[in-house]
Structure formats: structure tokens, C-alpha cells
Amino acid sequence: MIKKVLIANRGEIAVRIIRACREMGIDTVAICSEADKDALHAQLADETICVGPAPAKDSYLRMDRILSAAYATGADAIHPGFGFLSENSKFADLCKKCNITFIGPSCEVIDKMGNKSEARKTMMEALVPVVPGTKEAVYSSKEGKEIADKMGYPVMIKASAGGGGKGMRIVTSEEEFMHHFETASQEAKNAFGDDTMYIEKYIAKARHIEFQILADNYGNVIHLGERDCSLQRRHQKMIEESPSPAIDDKLRKEMGETAVKAAKAANYCNAGTIEFLLDENNHYYFIEMNTRIQVEHGVTELVTGIDLIKEQIKIAHGEKLSYKQEDIKIEGHAIECRINAENPYKNFTPSPGLVTGFHMPGGKGVRIDTALYTGYKIPANYDSLIAKVMVHGCNREEAIAKIRGVLGELVVEGIDTNIDFQYQLINNKDFKDGNIDTGFIERLLKK
Ligand code: ADP
DSSP states (O other), X not given: OOOEEEEOOOHHHHHHHHHHHHHTTOEEEEEEEGGGTTSHHHHHSSEEEEEEOSSGGGTTTOHHHHHHHHHHHTOOEEEOOSSTTTTOHHHHHHHHHTTOEESSSOHHHHHHHHXXXXXXXXXXXXXXXXXXXXXXXXXXXXXXXXXXXXXXXXXXXXXXXXXXXXXXXXXXXXXXXXXXXXXXXXXXXXXXXXXOEEEEEOOTTOEEEEEEEEEOTTSOEEEEEEEEEEEEETTEEEEEEESOTTOXXXXXXXXXXXXXXXXXXXXXXXXXXXXXXXXXXXXXXXXXXXXXXXXXXXHHHHHHOOOHHHHXXXXXXXXXXXXXXXXXXXXXXXXXXXXXXXXXXXXXXXXXXXXXXEEOOXXXXXXXXXXXXXXXXXXXXXXXXXXXXXXXXXSHHHHHHHHHHHHHHOEEESSOOSHHHHHHHHHOHHHHTTXXXXXXXXXXXXX
């Protein structure tokens, strides 16, 4: 078995992975930047190596230093978490070359699914429904406009290398196309160093429904049901739940089988996610595959009882899947709210700084994944996610009541957070009725 795992990440996900390793009797090595020496993950791991200064490009993204840290400590595997190097095929390849197990899929699969227009092509060939749009990548605004004019507006311009909602623009008319194409491709170039674009039909009033996949090295692939991540701001998720209030057992079965087919077409191994958009007529379309553990994996763990991080480690070690599709039972209802250090009333500006007080609620069916503690100084250099509040109830109504209680009780002092904003969302009548789509929050903010 894997004996020592280096966690190439920080914050709550690093803590989550350290805890899973500890349960499995696996030693842990944390890496940290100079700004993170007091961070919880750096304190909890068996060993901690500082890999560079605060900016991520000088520390958490430094493959050479991270691999040296793995060598120096004798780690035999690396868990990349999410963000940072988790979807970097070069890093997965370097791990392999250094004889270190990368806890994730192969570099070939990361490459294939990381390029979103390539992934679309793979899915089209496998007869997985994709959003109507371009078959090939688009290299110029002129070429793009001709395609969009033919397709009819509104359309969505997207970056092949995109992620985190970046390099994406909705275009509602012919006149706007050139301007939006230029700004989206410039954003893509700055963020990903690649301005290859593609065009999709814009799906109005869509829901974001994604399926959790587990796949081993022996061709066994299962899904663990869906997560409804329709509550988004600027194409970034804010609240996730499982199961989705929008789909019935028949559609769940069909979409789940399609997700498994998609993962097989990608030759997938380890934990991954197939993302779909679901339109008002219950037609669903593949949008992308994420080749890593997701922020919102906890809601799936709550309704299935399966520990996804442990499964990732077992699969990476070469074990066969411990479950068959018929073993997977979805029980009750789980909801997650992402708590960010930001001010929703000042255009969601990040609010790093000293946490002067912290009270974490608890109770039956409550799970809070966080790396916060009183006296911790949140650095300004990284993502603003500070806690994931999750609940598990016997049904959606109970889960909503539970998370309302948790958000009402949660206290983070010294910095601004979105706790009150999340509380309002949970109490919104349309949310309670399950009547939401990906544009819900933006419409609410405009009121
Ligand atoms: P990223 O990789 O940046 O997260 P995705 O392709 O996963 O981008 O899309 C993120 C979100 O953007 C989706 O959940 C959805 O809300 C919106 N979106 C993406 N493509 C479309 C589309 N064709 N029509 C409508 N909304 C879309």
C-alpha cells in the first residue's frame, strides 16, 4: 500500500486529505508557502516542507520544488487536491517519471479532457449529447462570427483551456460578437496562456447537473449519483446539493449511464466528474469533464456514505473498485454552502485578514470542512473559500432547515464573509421550491 502521501495543496482540502490518510494509516507530508507556515494543514501533517514564497507561482505551482520535497521526505504518492497542479498533465507525467504515484488519472487523460473542445469531440464520437456548437476549435473572431451567425444567437464563447468561469462570454446579438470574442480570448490568453476558443449555443434557464464517477485501472466505471450546482455567481458554484430536485429516477438513471459512457470514452481512471447542462425540456448536454476531486465532493459522500478521497488513494494504489453500480444507494438529501472571505455588499471583494473569533456549529448531520481557527490570518494570495458547510437530512426539507440553523449559528469574526448572503439564498422561496437555474443569483442581485 501507499505509505506516505505528499499533499500538493493547502486549506481545507489539504486538511481533508491529511485526515483521510491518517485514517488509512498513511503518513502525510504537507507543503506550504512562506505565507502559510501557521496554516492548519501545515500543522496537522506528519511533516511539512516550505516550498517557496507566498505567490502560488513561486510555491504551490512549483513542480520542481514539490517533487524535490517528495523525494526528500520519501513520499511515494502525491495528492494534488483541486486547483493548483491538479489538472496539469505535465505534473502528472513528471510524477510518473519520478516513480511517484499521482493520485488522479493519467497525464494522457488529463490532456484529453483538459482541452474542452477536444473533450467535446471525444464525446460526440462516443454519441454522448453535447451542447450544439463547433466541432473544431475556432482560431479567429471572423471564423467564429460566421459560425455564430449561422447558429443563431444567443451563443456562448468559451476557451478550450478554460476553467473557473474564465474566458467565457454570452453573446446575445451579431453586433456584440467581435467585442466579446476579443475580450474572452484575451482573458483566456492571460489566464491559461492559450486563446483557442469554441462556440456553443447558449442554453437559457439551464440547470448544472454533474455526476460523480469512480473508475479503476481495470475498466470498471460507476457513478455515485448527481449534484445539482445550479446556484452560481459568474459561472462559479455557491450552493450544491444531492440529489437534484429537478430530476426523477428515470432521468437520473439515463444521465448516470450516459456519464459512465462518457468516462469510458475518455478511458478514465480514478475519481472524476461529468458535467451536464439540463434545459427546461429535460434535454441534457455534456459541457466538460473535471479530472480531479471537486470542491463539492462532500455532498456525494453524505448521501452515499462513500469516502471519495480514500477511494482515490485505493484506486491509485491499483486496487479494484470496492463497489458495483448496484451497491450505490442515495440516502436522504445533502446541501453544501461555500463560505468565502468576501463582502457580498461590496461586489464580493475578497476580505482576507485576521480571524478574531470563530464558532463552528455541529450536531447530527452537520459537517464543516475548514482550515480556519481563531487567530489565523487568512493570506491575500489564494482563493477566498474558507469553509464548506454541509448538512445531511432525511429529505430536502429537513436539509434546508438544518443548513438554515447552521448558517444562523456560524460565527466568523474579524473579516467579511458571505454567510448572511448564503442565509438569504437558503430562505428564498424559489430555492425552497427547487425552482432555480444558473442565472438565479445574478437575477436576484439585479433586483
Ligand atoms: P468552467 O470550466 O470555467 O467551470 P463550464 O464549461 O464548466 O466552465 O461552465 C461553467 C458554467 O457556465 C456552467 O455551469 C453554466 O452555468 C455556464 N455555461 C457553460 N456553458 C453554457 C452554455 N452553453 N449555455 C448556458 N450556460 C453555460
